[in-house]
Amino acid sequence: MLDRSAPVGIAGLGLALLGAAFAQETVPFADYYPTDPRVYCAKTFERTLGSPGQWMSTIVGKTTVPYGSGAVTGVAVCNYSPDYLSGQLVSGSSDGTTVRALALGARYVSADCSLSAHAEAMSWGLLHDGMIVGLKKYQLVTRDLSECRTEEIWGYLVDIQDVTVHQGRYDNAVIMWTLDLNHPFRPLNLHSKEYDLGVILPTASDTRGYSITGFEAYGVGRGLILSGDVDAGSGVLNDLLELTAVACDGPIYDAFDVRGMMVTAAWGANDNGAIVGQYRDHGGVVHAFLRSKKGELTTIDFPGATATYARDINNRGDTVGGYRDAANISHGFLLRNDVFTTIDAPGGVRTEPTGVNARGDIVGLFAAADAQHGFLLRNDVFTTIDFPGAARTQLLGINDSGDVVGAYYYSSGPAHGFLLSKGAFAPIDVPDAQRTEARGINAAGAIVGTYALPNGLPRGFLLRKGIFETIEVPCAQQTFLQDITNRGDPVGRFIDSGGITYGFSVSP
Numbered sequence: 013m014l015d016r017s018a019p020v021g022i023a024g025l026g027l028a029l030l031g032a033a034f035a036q037e038t039v040p041f042a043d044y045y046p047t048d049p050r051v052y053c054a055k056t057f058e059r060t061l062g063s064p065g066q067w068m069s070t071i072v073g074k075t076t077v078p079y080g081s082g083a084v085t086g087v088a089v090c091n092y093s094p095d096y097l098s099g100q101l102v103s104g105s106s107d108g109t110t111v112r113a114l115a116l117g118a119r120y121v122s123a124d125c126s127l128s129a130h131a132e133a134m135s136w137g138l139l140h141d142g143m144i145v146g147l148k149k150y151q152l153v154t155r156d157l158s159e160c161r162t163e164e165i166w167g168y169l170v171d172i173q174d175v176t177v178h179q180g181r182y183d184n185a186v187i188m189w190t191l192d193l194n195h196p197f198r199p200l201n202l203h204s205k206e207y208d209l210g211v212i213l214p215t216a217s218d219t220r221g222y223s224i225t226g227f228e229a230y231g232v233g234r235g236l237i238l239s240g241d242v243d244a245g246s247g248v249l250n251d252l253l254e255l256t257a258v259a260c261d262g263p264i265y266d267a268f269d270v271r272g273m274m275v276t277a278a279w280g281a282n283d284n285g286a287i288v289g290q291y292r293d294h295g296g297v298v299h300a301f302l303r304s305k306k307g308e309l310t311t312i313d314f315p316g317a318t319a320t321y322a323r324d325i326n327n328r329g330d331t332v333g334g335y336r337d338a339a340n341i342s343h344g345f346l347l348r349n350d351v352f353t354t355i356d357a358p359g360g361v362r363t364e365p366t367g368v369n370a371r372g373d374i375v376g377l378f379a380a381a382d383a384q385h386g387f388l389l390r391n392d393v394f395t396t397i398d399f400p401g402a403a404r405t406q407l408l409g410i411n412d413s414g415d416v417v418g419a420y421y422y423s424s425g426p427a428h429g430f431l432l433s434k435g436a437f438a439p440i441d442v443p444d445a446q447r448t449e450a451r452g453i454n455a456a457g458a459i460v461g462t463y464a465l466p467n468g469l470p471r472g473f474l475l476r477k478g479i480f481e482t483i484e485v486p487c488a489q490q491t492f493l494q495d496i497t498n499r500g501d502p503v504g505r506f507i508d509s510g511g512i513t514y515g516f517s518v519s520p
Contacts, residue, residue, distance in 0.1 A: 039172065040109035041136040044186050044230035047087045047104040047111065053260035054486070057239070058178060061205060062251035067093040069236060070486045073267025073516060074307075075101060077114045080128040086114045088267055088514075090487025097509040099487050110137040118510025119152040125160035127153050139186060143170040144220060155272050155512070156294045167191040169219055175229050176210045177238050177254040182231035187238075189214055195223040198247030202240070205252060209238070223247070234258070265485055267506070267516040270301060270309055277505040278303075278515030279333075280324030280367070280452075280495045287503055288312075288322035288331055289494075289515050300333055303515070314345055314352055322347075323366045323376075324409070324495065332365035332374055344376060357387050357394055365389075367409040367416075367452075375407035375416055386418055399430055399437055407432075408461075409452040409495065417450035417459055429461055442473050442480055450475075452495035452502075460493040460502045472504060485516060 054070035072088045086103030101115035113121050113134040123131045131150035139145075145168040153160045168188045175185040197216040200206075206213055214224070224247065229238035234255075241251040269276040270291040278289040285305025292298050300312035300322035314320045314335035322333035331347040332355075344355030344365040357363045360378030367375045374389040386397040386407035398405045399420035407418040416432040417440070429440030429450030441448045442463040450461040459475040460483075472483035472493035484491045488506035496502045503517045 038138045038140045039184070039186070041111050041139050041186065041230075042104050042109055043232055045102065045111045045136075045235050046233060047102055053258050054262055055235070055255055056257040056259070057253040058256045060178070060252050060254050061203065061249060062241075065093055067091070067253050068486070071265075072099070072486055072488075073265045073514070075267060075269050075514065076271050077101065077120055077130075078127070078271040079122070079130055080126065081130070083271060084112070084114060084130060086112070088487075092487050097487060097489070099508055099510070105135075105137075110135050112136075116152060118508075118512055119154055119161075122151045122153045122160075125151050125153055125157070127157060139170045139172075141170065141172040142218070144168070144191070145170060155274055167193055167222065169214055169224075171211075171214060171218075173211055175231070175238060176208070177229075177256075179237070179255040179257060181210075182229075182234065182237055185229050185231050185237065187211065187227055187229045189219065189224050190226040190228075190242075191219055191222040192225045192244045193222055195244050197221050197223050198245065200224060200242065200247045200249070202249040202252075205249065231255075263483075264519045265516055266519070267485070267514045268303065268307065269512070269514050274511070275513040276301075276515045277492075277513055278494060278503045278517065279322060279505075281497050281501070281503040281517065282325050282327045282329075283498050284327060284329075286325055286329070287515065287517060288325045288333070289505070290321040290333075300331075302331070312347065320345075323364070324368050326368045326370050326372075328370070328372075330368055330372065332368045332376070334364045346374065355389065357385075357396075363387075366407065369410045369414070370412045371414075373410055373414060375410045375418075377406040377408075377418075386416075388416070397432070406449075408450065411453045411455055411457075412498075413455065415453055415457065417453045417461070419449040419451075429459075431459065440475065448473075451493065454496045454500065455498045456500070458496055458500060460496045460504075462492045462504075472502065474502060483518065 057067040059065050069091045072090050075088050076083050076085045084103055086101045089100050091098050103112050121131050121134045123129045133148045133150045150163050151160050171187040174183050197219050200213045223244045224242050225244045226241045231237045237255040239253040242249055273291045275292040278287050281287045287303040290298050290300050298319040300320040302310045317335035319336040322331050325331045334344050336342050342362040344363040346353045355365055357378035359380050362379040365374050365376035377386050384404040386405040388395045402420035403423045404421040407416050409417045419427045426447035427449050429448040431438045440450045445463040446466050448463045450459050452460045462470050463473050464470050470490045472491045474481045485506040490507040493502050493504040501517055505513055505515050507513050
């Protein structure tokens, strides 16, 4: 709680306190804003003032900012509601005291437009009651560094006191009152909500005469618990969100991207934690990648190719995918023991391997003069496979038993999924879906893929023991599932509200 009789200090760059400090105990903001997905759970907020509705906040996964001074890895936090979608990237310091804002939406937070270093103005370290944190200007830079804009000066008043929200009481919560440094103070009118919340409102002396435009409260180990929007001109509370529920039993998403790239897509995985896929660099060139269990990324380029993409990897490390040559003709490849082998289906003008199992069986698709066909390559022998009556067939995944999944198309109409097991085809269609593609199958017969409802937005599905389950990454506008490990962990890609594509894996 603010010490009304003590002088107010001002924190500048990096939260270095200027002026006399309070006698109160300092607290590290990192204790209030967890940055570990195993700690930070999905949270539900209810709007208790303003337009009714729910609001969610959760961690999607980790991603990395490639500052010139050194890459910084953070946790992607997603905030969303039926009519609102945003994301931000935060990280904790190595000493466990500081939280840094690394990205807001699709833009990095930077000290300058060249992304040379993180803007220390967006770091929150040791806080104490009564601090005014004066933030200096910082830059927001797009991932490809093509656009840069300056954010103006603003500030926070730090207020530590007990707060009660619908979900419960939080002792010694940190309230950050947002200050508008360009307007004079107006007494706050929270419509008596301060009595429900159990908080004492700041005065003009506390804010040094600056107006308040909103506030956020953070609970120890919980993160955000309360958020309010205030009209700076009148001091009237317009909107209030209170934490109502916390769920920690959902799946853990590990989202990732290749540093600073707009498109990173995961396509296949094995039981050793390796993931393969592709990314597009700032020049528009597509490269394949291998991501290790530890999260280390290695670029894979077929020699002399203008584009390379990886589609699957088995437990031996054999990787299959495709590449385009200098004549813009697409070929398949097998990468085994660091040696590339080109794969071209007989009679095909374009070949794309999509799956490989432990026996080395490879499935995929190829384009011929008449149509698109699926293929199985086993012991160096190609076999063409077509769904009965289909105009186009794609084989997209194979398990160690030789069961195959894929998609087929009639002469008109959308895609349908299928399972080919022991020589028999079985169609797969998600109920009420406009289209369905089955893309991966594991040893237990669990199948993953992508479907779309009439609104056209793709979602992932998991089909297990005849039951469909939808999988959507929080904060994703589109989710695509590409493969599933024998342990049951799906992998794929999602597109966020800023149009950035991430790879991800899911631990149910």
